[in-house]
Amino acid sequence: MKGIIMRKGVFRFTLVYLSLISTFFCFGCFPAPVKAAGEWNRPRTLGPPKHYWGDIDGFLNRQWQAVLDVSGEALNRFPPQLPEPIERRMALLMLDTVFHDVNAPRLAPVQEFLRYRMERALTEIEGTRVKEGAVIWKLYNHGFVVRTPTVTVGFDLVSGYRMGRRQGFFEIGGDFVDRLVRQCDILFVSHRHGDHADEYIIPAFINQSKPVVAPPRLWADKPIHSKITHLNRDADGFQTVEVRGGKHKLKVIVYPGHQGRTSNNVSLVFTPEGMSFCHTGDQHNREDFAWIDKVGGNHRVDVLLTNCWTADIKRAVKGFDPELVITGHENELNHSVDHREPYWFSYDLLYDLNYPYVLMTWGELFRYKPKTK
Numbered sequence: 001m002k003g004i005i006m007r008k009g010v011f012r013f014t015l016v017y018l019s020l021i022s023t024f025f026c027f028g029c030f031p032a033p034v035k036a037a038g039e040w041n042r043p044r045t046l047g048p049p050k051h052y053w054g055d056i057d058g059f060l061n062r063q064w065q066a067v068l069d070v071s072g073e074a075l076n077r078f079p080p081q082l083p084e085p086i087e088r089r090m091a092l093l094m095l096d097t098v099f100h101d102v103n104a105p106r107l108a109p110v111q112e113f114l115r116y117r118m119e120r121a122l123t124e125i126e127g128t129r130v131k132e133g134a135v136i137w138k139l140y141n142h143g144f145v146v147r148t149p150t151v152t153v154g155f156d157l158v159s160g161y162r163m164g165r166r167q168g169f170f171e172i173g174g175d176f177v178d179r180l181v182r183q184c185d186i187l188f189v190s191h192r193h194g195d196h197a198d199e200y201i202i203p204a205f206i207n208q209s210k211p212v213v214a215p216p217r218l219w220a221d222k223p224i225h226s227k228i229t230h231l232n233r234d235a236d237g238f239q240t241v242e243v244r245g246g247k248h249k250l251k252v253i254v255y256p257g258h259q260g261r262t263s264n265n266v267s268l269v270f271t272p273e274g275m276s277f278c279h280t281g282d283q284h285n286r287e288d289f290a291w292i293d294k295v296g297g298n299h300r301v302d303v304l305l306t307n308c309w310t311a312d313i314k315r316a317v318k319g320f321d322p323e324l325v326i327t328g329h330e331n332e333l334n335h336s337v338d339h340r341e342p343y344w345f346s347y348d349l350l351y352d353l354n355y356p357y358v359l360m361t362w363g364e365l366f367r368y369k370p371k372t373k
């Protein structure tokens with residue numbers, strides 16, 4: 001009996017010893033990096049906690065980094081979904097507090113947050129095949145990638161280089177642009193403003209022989225203008241664009257939208273599966289309700305990708321009558337803080353809306369499954 005107890009004791013000791021040894025070797029003989037509580041799955045080594053007396057910038061940088069870390073982790077745990085959990089809404093509102101620091105675009109934690117989420121989304125796009133429905137990624141500002149089993153459509157994709165020039169090293173660098181464009185079959189550009197028409201993204205599509213659809217006067221003074229596809233801005237007419245070298249055709253209606261007086265294409269794109277996605281660009285013009293009010297009555301709209309600050313968003317949603325609303329353009333950091341629409345403002349605008357809606361931040365995806373009508 002005593003011998004059995006002894007053998008059990010040795011056995012337990014050996015197990016503990018082996019597990020310690022394996023732990024030691026798993027971490028390559030070095031202690032694991034110190035992780036911030038709640039970081040968004042990005043390895044980060046932090047030094048020991050310190051005071052920032054006399055270093056206000058350093059203090060605020062660390063504070064925003066801590067908020068972005070825990071918000072990012074909460075968003076990972078509670079991805080876009082319906083109904084929306086309160087934890088997710090709290091995380092989005094915490095992002096608002098960071099992005100409404102007047103200096104947000106120039107702050108290292110904000111830049112790191114954007115770059116990391118965009119790069120992570122791109123890796124995800126590269127590894128995703130869609131079997132049914134659609135996967136919708138929201139990238140920076142009002143940029144979206146919509147992938148179905150047959151095609152991948154980009155809307156208002158931007159690289160951030162414009163912000164890099166104006167705000168200092170905000171661009172998503174390296175080969176990001178070429179990799180992103182390789183993943184898409186076509187790009188729809190709503191209008192000429194730099195947070196929608198990107199001087200690196202558009203040429204990359206043209207260089208890869210992929211169509212770019214934009215308003216007629218976009219970059220009319222540049223040689224590349226003749227290579228851009230200019231569909232008629234006609235609320236009543238279907239037009240067709242070939243993608244993947246003619247393998248698939250997209251039916252498109254380009255609604256003659258406006259941001260004030262600026263021409264702004266509102267594109268309703270039908271995929272070969274029969275799903276439709278409508279991207280509004282910076283639509284903001286009350287006279288355009290003449291056609292907006294009728295869209296849903298004339299055509300099925302699966303997903304409306306609307307700028308959150310469009311004129312009378314509830315009337316617009318009713319006009320498009322979609323299955324799902326996804327907002328965009330929140331926290332455009334090139335805007336001054338009073339026009340850097342936060343997520344809380346979108347929630348205010350959409351309160352009591354009779355349509356399902358999803359708010360997303362940079363780099364998130366939503367899996368859309370259409371109802372059969």
Ligand SMILES: [Fe+2]
Binds near residue numbers: 193196329
């Ligand atoms: Fe815009």
